[in-house]
Amino acid sequence: MAEVSGATKRITDIGPHDYNDFLHPVIKKNYGKWKYHEILSPSHMVHVSEDGDKIYTVRVGSPRLVSSSFIKDLCDLADKYSGGYLRFTTRNNVEFLLDKEENIKPLLNDIEKLNLPAGGIGNVVANIVHTQGWVHCHTAASDASGVVKSLMDELYEYYVNAQLPTKVRIAFACCLNMCGAVHCSDIAVLGIHRRPPRVIPEKIINLCEVPSTIASCPTNVIRPDSYNGKPSVKLIEEGCVFCGNCFTVCPGMPIADPLNDGLSIWVGGKVSNARSKPAFSKLAVPFLENDPPRWPKVIEAVKTILDAYKKDAHKGERVGEWIERIGWPKFFKVTGFEFTKYHIDDFRLGEATLNYSAQIRQ
């Protein structure tokens, strides 16, 4: 921690900057008084207020990991077309907020000149939310930005054109910590390990708090031990589910393994309450090896799901609702994914996922 001179006047605990300072005047005037919205294209929509005022939104995809120069490019566009007003979405899109309809076209032209994708509204593949990966995380089982970039290059047309039964939300997490709502996405790509952590007692005795290391294990297979007379831990490897949570709390239990780390694919989750209740994503493909720089196996698996969904789902049906209608056996049939014993849940609450009926599509 840096030393602070007693003479320095420090400002602390002021909390977030007041959002009111950054609201477009039309938004301020019509706050809480919006009447309806209309999607005019995959890249822009209009919100109309009770007073008849309009605010146009132009949406642009971003890679989330951006330079200061990228932000300044956006600022220049905002100054030119939206009075300097812009916002970001929860899925890392940029939204320019315009009160002049005539500015939409020139703004879209300038966006194209910067090679940025305008889209992401309506029945599209939404921008993929993702984690840090090899770029900036110590527990990553894969890179994040690289897989997402490879996927979005391939799914680009689905972002800029609305051609799906309804929106598809894809999420990526590079380990089971899942910093993001990966576990409730239409399609989730999840980094996984497949071997137990190494136990390095020389490090554990100096760097780890033994009780919290033991508490971090979901299957209770980290047990107390001693090493050179100091508190340490041992691992019953047969019970390990390779989650990596022990490494998060204890540097003496590294789990990264280039030979065995990789990715898994999950489908059918959602967070919205519309029609069906929010749901977890379910396992589709247990393991795909890391194949940088372009991860073709992941792309193939995601495209297989999307193609089958696009072909077979009814208009307005989310991926999970489509699978619910056709049944899981047919999902595995149409995708060609192998159903294995890994797909049958044997963790806590897993028995709730079995089929207790004779209702089978023969």
Added chain:
Amino acid sequence: MSKKHKTPLLDELKKGKWPSFVREIERAAETSEMTDDLLGQVEQSYEEKVVHWKHGGMVGVKGYGSGIVGRFSDSPEKYPGIKEFHTVRINQPSGFFYTSDILRKIVDIGEKHASSLFNFHGSTGDIQLLGAKTADLETIFQEYTKLGFDLGGSGSALRTPSCCVGMARCEFANYDAMHACNSITQAFQDEMHRPIFNYKFKFKFSACGNDCTASIARADLSVIGTWKDDIRIDPEMVKDYAKKFDLHKYVIDKCPTKCMSYSAEEGLKIENSNCSRCMHCINTMPKALRPGTKGGATILIGSKAPMVSGPRLSMVLVPFYDIEEDAKNNYKWFKDLIEKIWEFWDEYGVSRERIGELIQRVGVGNFIESIGLEPLPEMVASPRGNPFVLYEEYAEAGEGQD
């Protein structure tokens, strides 16, 4: 500036139509030389298929236990620029609204004192400046607070609350999510900056059941907008939609409670007492239907990612919370509820146990009793189906016989 490192694998990711993060790292390196070494290290990860960041490490600024996440290269001799490359979490304004003026100032600080590399935004909601050296953290912190921005949460603390766009630009908003989010964040600054919890705690505010912040999947406390009165119908606009698509197929038949009917003669009828506020019909016909005017929120508790005992969704705690009324009182009722929940977690939770896992361990009945809430049928999908009831009431022989 010439690139120090050859990056043939990463160069592959500069191809294609989607904006390239590799190009962004290169652009950041044009204004901050240290960032060039990041390209070298990530290229090495791509070659070896393994991460090259050392495990964590405690760093921070005076008086704060969170807001900065330590990050150290495992090969500092090879990549001296990223020997220390910490994350600075900066609490975003509610709704992620900015002006170009403030954004330029935010990124200028990152150019001047760190890597020029940002996440807009991190998964929890913060603006993240990736790549600051330990010695520069205090300066960076002071520059941001002078600009009116403070650090976000990290570690076993209250994490930066976040919200949807709410009333600022959405007609579906049933309460003022941005105001609630900002007020609650301001009220719990101490819990956010000084980690004193068993583990992390997250708030997310979504102003309708569409839940744009995914609060039901990833907030320990999810506040989701709903309404008490009837869905507002514009019959003329309903007719308009009926001309565009099959109303029965896409609206009426998809209603989860079958509370709607439509005919050209009778128009659209909704049995509002049986409507579960799922948002489907309103989503499909936004010009014709609007939520009622008596807005509020459902409070749900306990969702989380898999660590430690498996992923969870949030469950209903308070079916209808009159949040607009409580807002007039500076959210006193809500803050009192939170204090009671934290007190329970503090008393009975163990290290790395999220509130949802604790509730699972002790039982929902015990939990709600402890925080002073009544059991309600809205909390469950169905009552229990097994007879292993821990009865607390019983009669003693001779009682009630005099």
